[in-house]
Amino acid sequence: MNHPENDPQYAGLTVNEGVASPPVINPYLQARKRRQTLSPADYVEQIRKGNITVLSQAVTLVESQNGEHQTIAQEVIEKCLPYSGQSVRIGITGVPGAGKSTSIDAFGMHLIEQRNKRLAVLAIDPSSERSKGSILGDKTRMEELSRRKEAFIRPSPSAGSLGGVARKTRETIILCEAAGFDTIFVETVGVGQSETAVHSMVDFFLLIQLAGTGDELQGIKRGIMEMADGIVVNKADGENIQRAQLAAAQYRNALHLFPIPPSGWTPKVMTYSGYFKLGIREIWDMVFEYIAFTKTNGYFDERRNAQSKYWMYESINEQLRNRFYQSPAITEILPLKEQQVLRAEISSFAAAKQLLDLYFNQQ
Numbered sequence: 001m002n003h004p005e006n007d008p009q010y011a012g013l014t015v016n017e018g019v020a021s022p023p024v025i026n027p028y029l030q031a032r033k034r035r036q037t038l039s040p041a042d043y044v045e046q047i048r049k050g051n052i053t054v055l056s057q058a059v060t061l062v063e064s065q066n067g068e069h070q071t072i073a074q075e076v077i078e079k080c081l082p083y084s085g086q087s088v089r090i091g092i093t094g095v096p097g098a099g100k101s102t103s104i105d106a107f108g109m110h111l112i113e114q115r116n117k118r119l120a121v122l123a124i125d126p127s128s129e130r131s132k133g134s135i136l137g138d139k140t141r142m143e144e145l146s147r148r149k150e151a152f153i154r155p156s157p158s159a160g161s162l163g164g165v166a167r168k169t170r171e172t173i174i175l176c177e178a179a180g181f182d183t184i185f186v187e188t189v190g191v192g193q194s195e196t197a198v199h200s201m202v203d204f205f206l207l208i209q210l211a212g213t214g215d216e217l218q219g220i221k222r223g224i225m226e227m228a229d230g231i232v233v234n235k236a237d238g239e240n241i242q243r244a245q246l247a248a249a250q251y252r253n254a255l256h257l258f259p260i261p262p263s264g265w266t267p268k269v270m271t272y273s274g275y276f277k278l279g280i281r282e283i284w285d286m287v288f289e290y291i292a293f294t295k296t297n298g299y300f301d302e303r304r305n306a307q308s309k310y311w312m313y314e315s316i317n318e319q320l321r322n323r324f325y326q327s328p329a330i331t332e333i334l335p336l337k338e339q340q341v342l343r344a345e346i347s348s349f350a351a352a353k354q355l356l357d358l359y360f361n362q363q
């Protein structure tokens with residue numbers, strides 16, 4: 001039970017340095033020699049057969065900014081929609097260093113080996129856009145999982161706004177489900193707004209916490225705890241077990257102060273060790289208990305319907321915004337209006353109105 005972090009000298013949280021996307025090491029994902037152009041129907045056929053090379057290419061189209069790629073991607077998504085929706089979607093969040101990669105590796109192996117599942121691991125990483133370095137990029141840490149053909153691991157799409165990245169991930173979920181993955185993980189870092197985006201696309205939201213660091217240090221805000229359907233305190237091993245149990249008790253107390261969530265499910269708090277694979281089964285018993293509970297009381301479908309509605313509006317907002325900012329008339333005059341606002345020649349609101357009028361009048 002001697003993990004380096006259990007050494008009293010260990011400085012607590014470590015933030016892993018950003019890395020470039022690692023090479024794909026899944027041996028089942030063979031590089032294609034020559035890229036053939038597939039029709040949308042071909043994509044769908046291959047995806048349905050569980051061809052992960054083609055699935056991977058389709059996801060690349062979804063992520064592409066290129067208009068032609070987007071057209072094909074949208075057609076593929078539409079054709080995959082009837083085959084989607086059958087999975088259990090799980091959001092996983094926690095600060096860097098909480099043990100997300102290690103845990104996902106352990107969770108994934110448990111689901112594959114003990115529960116006969118096929119798992120897709122997707123990510124939404126707000127850091128990759130800004131710094132080009134990715135907090136969640138080091139996927140090679142999911143060593144066991146990345147060698148299994150029952151697992152499909154895809155790093156976060158990096159280009160675009162959080163809304164855009166989240167939409168791509170949601171569309172990727174549809175493709176993965178059509179390819180027969182029955183469990184979808186969407187991983188994110190618990191430091192920004194990305195949890196809200198992930199929460200709005202999953203059935204169960206799992207928050208990975210650590211013992212021994214105050215909430216502030218962990219950067220976990222009350223809002224994130226309120227979103228969680230389960231809180232799991234990681235690294236409950238060696239010297240750390242008692243501290244983890246104490247932290248779990250504190251989280252349990254804190255949760256009592258929150259109103260009962262609309263699911264009717266009182267979030268559970270558990271301790272486990274991702275590294276030593278202790279307490280993993282109990283976590284998944286809990287997740288499946290939640291799924292059965294919410295399917296029985298109708299909340300499962302209610303939440304998915306609410307999410308579909310949410311994404312329709314998000315998609316409208318995103319596209320309106322993109323078209324506005326990409327419109328040549330707007331890009332031409334925008335810097336001038338900005339200057340006028342800065343020089344206090346016109347008010348922000350007047351400038352916005354002029355620009356919007358210009359945009360909508362040319363439609």
Ligand code: GDP
Nearest residue numbers: 003096097098099100101102235273274275276
């Ligand atoms: P992430 O940044 O949230 O993905 O965290 P990682 O999975 O990369 O883990 C960060 C560090 O915590 C690594 O050094 C892991 O070996 C360590 N770690 C992860 N899980 C455990 C655990 O269950 N017990 C202990 N003691 N260390 C762990």
